[in-house]
Amino acid sequence: MPTHPFHQVDVFSAVPFKGNPLAVIAEADGLDDAAMQAIANWTNLSETTFLSRAQNPGADYRVRIFTPQRELPFAGHPTLGSAHVWLALGGRPKGEYVVQECGAGLVRIKRDSDRLAFAAPPLRRSGHVDAELTSRIAAALGLQPSSMRAVEWIDNGPGWIGVLLDSRQDLLNIKFNVLALSQQPVGVVAPWDPAKDGDDAQYEVRAFTWSGVEDPVTGSLNASLAQWLIGAGIAPKQYVASQGTVLGRAGRVHVAQDGETIWVGGDVAPVVKGTISV
Template sequence: MSQSPSKFSFQQVDVFASQPLRGNPLAVVVGADALTESEMAAFANWTNLSETTFLLQPRATDADYRVRIFTPVRELPFAGHPTLGSCHVWLASGGKPRGNEIIQECEAGLIRIRRDNDRLSFAAPDLRRAGQVEPEVLAQIIKGLHLDPGAIVHSNWVDNGPGWVAVLLRTRGEVLALRPDFAVLSGLRVGVVAPWNRAKDGQDADFEVRAFTASGFEDPVTGSLNAGVAKWLIGSGIAPSTYVASQGTVLGRAGRVHVEQVGHEIWVGGTVAACIEGYAIL
């Protein structure tokens, strides 16, 4: 850290939360241009949240702001809940978009964000890797999730930056019953999805999602995974053009991710609420 610490505006927000404190937390440092990459990485390691972001002046002429996204151990080119949470904080800090949409610059490129009342949505980025999952990877997932080989209905790479691979199961109950062996899953970011049975599961959502990270923990509500899954499920006709995904149930959360296809684009959105405001001294 620098010899003379400085104060930076700071917020911790809850993303994709249908109720207060029931989504995915994110730490956001505002006006972080003076921080070095090592200082950002050290602060993200200290917060120990799944992601911490830093708002910066844009380099791209078309962007409204730039964001760098760090996990406790590495930087990500793109992530979903940090995109929406960072945009919320940028707007709350006085940011004024130049157009009808907000343009975020990140390592993955320019991400378009739109506002719809109290909901923010991002345009799902193109998949960097899609298509068939290799047999050895499927075997690793089956072993790591303690699944019968026939339990997986479909599978697909859905990597838009973080490296997600996803599998589709038959029922929400099967998804909720999973107890992953992270040692076996090591090196993989695995998303699991299954449809809700409205007669049994209720009317609040259409799909249940769980996200198992390569770092050995379950992520509460995951925008990047849901964006990749949406491209896969809608594109293959498994999901309708508009649906709601539930995530975080096993962790005591009540995340809701709203997915909508508009033309050839898929938008992924949810609500964001500020939980902590103050200063980070770095």
Template sequence: MTLRRPFRFSQVDVFSAHGLLGNPLAVVHDAEGLDEETLARFARWTNLSETTFLLPPTDPAADYRVRIFTTGGELPFAGHPTLGSAHAWLEAGGVPRRADRVVQECGVGLVPVARRERLAFAAPQLLRSGGVEPGRAGEVLAALGLSPSQVVGMAWVDNGPGWVGVELGSAEQVLAVEPVLALSSQLKVGIIGRWPDPAAGGKDVEVRAFYGDGTDFAEDPVTGSLNAGLAQWLIGAGRLPARYVAGQGARRRRDGRVHVEQREGQIWIGGDTVTTVSGTVSL
């Protein structure tokens, strides 16, 4: 019989100030000693978009190390797990080397997380950017049920998960998209469009995120990595301002808010974080 032991556990709602409206993240603290199969099995069992495991850093410049798992495998980086993990680490008594920021070590390297009005991570460099090859662009349009005339722009905005970004003419168009075909497991697609009157709903743009396994598709509630990539693309191209708020999750009956800001050439992705579950888990 395999000996199991308790680990401290948190479930954090990310990109929501009130809880239950953002994207939940499962966090296992002090996870050293757990083998990779156990990490993957627990991530599948939570059935959340991501589960993270906090570990001692291997880089002396980092405050902690995190491994990020989806139900299908490990990711080198993801946005809402970065904010949620930093929140959980701090709430558990973690003391960062610098009072104004936490430094996370993950698959893409070191990611600074600023401690301001809300936690905000520095967007990592894009691993792939620029135009999308015609065959892949056609696959994206077919999957989302879009015609080329509806698309303002399309680009790779991949910072680890494999995102392709698609800009549509309006937020209303974004909310109206009804995917019709499954995306391949190697492809994740985010769509973005502007609201005509941001003051009315507190949102400048609306974002949605889709991913698939070749036979089906799913929609992520609120997605930090995608918003980081979209900001790098569209602020860099002069099509979005240096500071804006993205709404995401409406079609999933969520109300996420992603606070985007460019400071001295660096994109920061911020969001509120609230612990909704805390206790222990036996692994």
């Protein structure tokens, strides 16, 4: 039975077990869609990625991203984790940046010391969320609509809607009701209060996926939140977001705007290395 390099890494944390885990299978050119989906279902992580030779001549490698149920065109922590593994396996970029090919197109990734950061992909949908859906979101979050400072479409692939709150404590107190809102990813963000929370981060984020499960640390959501918040003048051009607090994690997402590009970065901690038989 053929074997493939297998790595499991923890993304958005320099400390293992405090970020968001990702399984990465390399040399996956010979695996078909059914095999990839079966492996992702078996690992049972939020995402599993498969590295293969690039089809686009402008890319360094190709990645396919699977949840236990379906394939995604783009996701943030799989992008950083996959790039980390590709580099660890001896990958060398053709140019200044690592260029990843995925379902959403080409994504640039830069190395900043030991940290990696990806260029936020363009939003596929932005703007107003209708009143009926806004009411359903408020009910699912257990909030009064008036407590939601803003609600916007911020979809860069997974279908995110962003909700801005003024209170980090209100955000941490959310008990998500999946029965009130199914198959609609929602990300919630609120500022830290330096007097109460310290200065380790400036924003707190929570992500409720299309299945209603809370994601520990979410690159795609933080990318789209940054485009919204920085673009609207709500957030500064550089900040750190904390995510995973209520799940016992300590994810840190480093956001910085450089010119027209917003970079979303984080540490990656290696955890498991071996092979998988398929």
